[in-house]
Amino acid sequence: MTSYLGHDRPRQVFRQSLGKGMLHHAWILAGDKGLGKAAFAQQAAHYLLNSRNQPTDFDTVQNDEAGRLLAAGSHPDFRLLRRGPKSDKEEKKARDNGLGSLDEQELARNIKVDQIRSLQPLFQNQPSISEYRVVVVDAADDLERAGANALLKNLEEPPKNTIFFLISHMPDRLLPTIRSRCQMLRFDPLGDDQMRMVLKESAPKLDDSEIESLVLAGEGSPGRALKYVEVGLAELEIMAREIIATGDSDNRLKGELARKLSLKPAAHRYRAFLERAPSLIAEQIKTPGFRCSADAIAKWREAADLASTAVPKALDNQAVVFRLGSLMADISRRAPAK
Numbered sequence: 001m002t003s004y005l006g007h008d009r010p011r012q013v014f015r016q017s018l019g020k021g022m023l024h025h026a027w028i029l030a031g032d033k034g035l036g037k038a039a040f041a042q043q044a045a046h047y048l049l050n051s052r053n054q055p056t057d058f059d060t061v062q063n064d065e066a067g068r069l070l071a072a073g074s075h076p077d078f079r080l081l082r083r084g085p086k087s088d089k090e091e092k093k094a095r096d097n098g099l100g101s102l103d104e105q106e107l108a109r110n111i112k113v114d115q116i117r118s119l120q121p122l123f124q125n126q127p128s129i130s131e132y133r134v135v136v137v138d139a140a141d142d143l144e145r146a147g148a149n150a151l152l153k154n155l156e157e158p159p160k161n162t163i164f165f166l167i168s169h170m171p172d173r174l175l176p177t178i179r180s181r182c183q184m185l186r187f188d189p190l191g192d193d194q195m196r197m198v199l200k201e202s203a204p205k206l207d208d209s210e211i212e213s214l215v216l217a218g219e220g221s222p223g224r225a226l227k228y229v230e231v232g233l234a235e236l237e238i239m240a241r242e243i244i245a246t247g248d249s250d251n252r253l254k255g256e257l258a259r260k261l262s263l264k265p266a267a268h269r270y271r272a273f274l275e276r277a278p279s280l281i282a283e284q285i286k287t288p289g290f291r292c293s294a295d296a297i298a299k300w301r302e303a304a305d306l307a308s309t310a311v312p313k314a315l316d317n318q319a320v321v322f323r324l325g326s327l328m329a330d331i332s333r334r335a336p337a338k
Contacts, residue, residue: 007187025163027164027165029041029185032221034223035220038138044134079122080136081136082111084108084115085099085107093106111147127161133161135165152178164182189220190221190222198222199222210238213233213237236272241280243328243329244284258321262316262318274311274324277324277327284328299327299330306324
């Protein structure tokens with residue numbers, strides 16, 4: 001399954017626990033965003049909620065009742081806790097189109113304590129149709145303090161036959177008491193060949209140059225790369241790399257890039273570019289033979305600061321993109337050290 005490609009170690013650890021009948025009640029799935037941690041949790045939940053499975057079936061996609069109920073969001077022995085809508089307006093949008101239709105800016109800042117407390121009716125009864133109950137928290141980093149403490153009580157006195165999966169992009173920031181009660185599964189970035197396989201299967205219309213650009217942009221994260229596919233970042237990545245390679249002395253590429261991202265329909269592409277631009281400059285600085293200097297580091301810092309504040313400060317999109325392009329061009333003009 002390409003969703004779990006490259007994550008052999010986490011699968012092996014989990015499967016061994018299953019096979020030995022020593023399944024821990026709580027797992028932290030740790031690693032950068034977009035590596036497939038949520039997909040792994042969904043796969044593990046599917047396995048646990050289908051009592052007919054055997055340990056050797058863990059990597060097998062099955063069209064069964066558990067899978068159909070999970071896909072419909074109606075399995076009685078499964079709960080997924082995520083940040084909810086920010087306001088009544090977003091609540092209506094989520095009801096009409098699903099929570100996945102909301103942008104980052106339309107979600108509440110935290111997973112609330114009331115969401116953790118809402119699990120109690122699930123724990124007060126036996127599993128309805130499965131041997132296990134499964135709770136996925138995506139992401140545990142988003143728990144407000146009271147919510148983290150409420151979850152801790154469940155981890156300290158776990159309900160029988162209940163398995164918790166806590167997805168975490170920054171596990172060191174979780175409460176030490178939560179970490180101490182969970183088994184850690186670490187997910188590493190995928191290699192370039194694995195990234196190409198994911199992209200070719202998930203986005204077959206991409207040409208080779210677009211795939212190579214997205215492999216670089218994804219930095220080992222298939223989720224990040226596929227998000228970039230959705231917003232059409234490959235074209236922007238190619239233009240940005242050309243600016244870095246050539247310096248764009250006539251400002252043609254910088255101007256074209258700024259125009260493409262200045263229109264309102266390009267909002268998602270603009271945010272994706274803001275996320276990516278500082279990394280492109282950092283990659284150039286780290287290139288073997290590049291003559292790094294305090295000025296080069298300052299260019300990267302300016303790009304990172306500009307990218308992080310552009311949306312909150314409502315800065316002009318076109319001016320922001322042109323400045324980021326100029327910083328890329330400045331970096332390109334630094335001759336490699338001899």
